[in-house]
Amino acid sequence: MLIKSRTVPRELKIYQLLNSRKKLLENERKHLYTLQKGYEGEVLFDSMTSSIQTDCLILNDLLLPQNKNTFQIDSLIIIPEKIYLIEVKNFEGDYFYEHDRLYTRIPPESEVTNPLIQLNRSESLFRQLLQKLGYNVPIQSIVVFVNPEFTLYQAPINKTFLYPGQINRFLQSFHSTSSRLENNHKTLADQLKSLHIPDAPFYLPPSYQFDELRKGIPCFFCGAFGATTKGAYSYCVVCDKKERMDTRILRSVDQFTILFPGLTITTKRIHDWSNGEFGKRVIRRVLQKHLSVKGIRKWSYYEFD
Ligand SMILES: [Zn+2]
Structure with a gap:
């Protein structure tokens, strides 16, 4: 039973949005x-655990406090006898293990952080x-x-590593x-x-x-900038897929709030942010409609200008 699902981390969202709007530095591109x-x-691991039919509680992507520290857990699975703490690694290619250290095998061999340290x-x-x-x-990591x-x-046999070919057997x-799970498991x-x-x-x-980022609204489907408007719809200039004008404006507002949580949303700013793709009257109408009808809290800073 899934208790907590995973969402796209805010850091990843921001880097993805920036990547389409400015040239990232080399270390930023690597980080993305x-x-x-x-x-x-x-x-991928979530999709495997979602098929577990047995009595267990799954919490994905936890950041927990303990005293003055915080720690992160990729997946936590509670079964009747124990709790599994799982660190998921998507390493690709050949690595080798030596003296409790992990290295890439392709020259130049370089050390990567041993996931056991964090775990x-x-x-x-x-x-x-x-x-x-x-x-x-009991906890098992x-x-x-x-x-x-x-x-x-040179994989160590006594370490708690699980390889792709073993995951299904582990879950089974x-x-x-x-x-059986009891009430206190659920309470925990x-x-x-x-x-x-x-x-x-x-x-x-x-x-x-704000000033250094590319303005405009990237296509929902292909990410390209630029669209033509016909009636209530916008058509991407590259893939020609259509999207409702309101949806497109709201997506633009959403991206703006992710990148600039401290900036006030105004008609003029969203107009600039969208590179003038829609007139200010249209933007004002969409903002007003979604403030009054849905009352979305994150837009409570919206100001009329
Ligand atoms: Zn497109």
């Missing part, structure tokens, strides 16, 4: 690639958190490598348990969900200004 790849791996830290903090909440449940193109040479092993899952911190701090905060 890492974030994207990591997220795809997590989503050990998370396990320790999670154990403290469980004690604070009054639970004494596992690093899951989800990419079928991943090979680890849950079926062999005869115990709900407590953990309520402790989750929604916005993770950025590892590499990008710097950007």
Whole structure:
């Protein structure tokens, strides 16, 4: 049973939006690639765990506080006997393991952070958190490598690594348990969900200004900028797919709020942000309609100008 699902991390969303609107620096492009790849791996693992038919509680993507620290868990699975803490890695290609370190095998060989280091830290903090909440449940931490193109040479046998060919067997092993989940398992899952911190701090905060970003509304389907308007619809100049004008404007507003949470939404700003694709009257009408009808809180800063 899924208790908490995964959403696209805010950091990844911001980097994706910036990537279409400015030239990212080399280290920012690499960071975007890492974030994207990591997220795809997590989503792939989620699709595997979603098929579990047995008695278990799943919480995906948790950021939890413990004392003055925070720690992150890719997937947490509660079964009657224990709790699995799972770190998902989407590494691709050949790696090798030596003296508790992990290296890429393709020259130049370079060390990557051993996922066990992060996982050990998370396990320790999670154990403290469980004690604070009054639970004494066995914890097992596992690093899951989800990419079928991943090979680890000199893989340690006594480490809790799970490889692509073993994931299904691991998930099916849950079926062999005869115990049942009890109310306190569900209570714990709900407590953990309520402790989750929604916005993770950025590892590499990008710097950007309104003025330096490309203006316009990227196509929902192909990402291209530019559209022609006929009646209530806009047609992409590249893929020719149509989208309702209102939907397009609201998407533009949504992207604006993600990139500039501190800036006030005004008709003029959205007009500029959309590169003048729609007249101010149209934008004002859409903003007014969606403020009054839906009362979406994130637009409560909207001002008439
Ligand atoms: Zn398009």
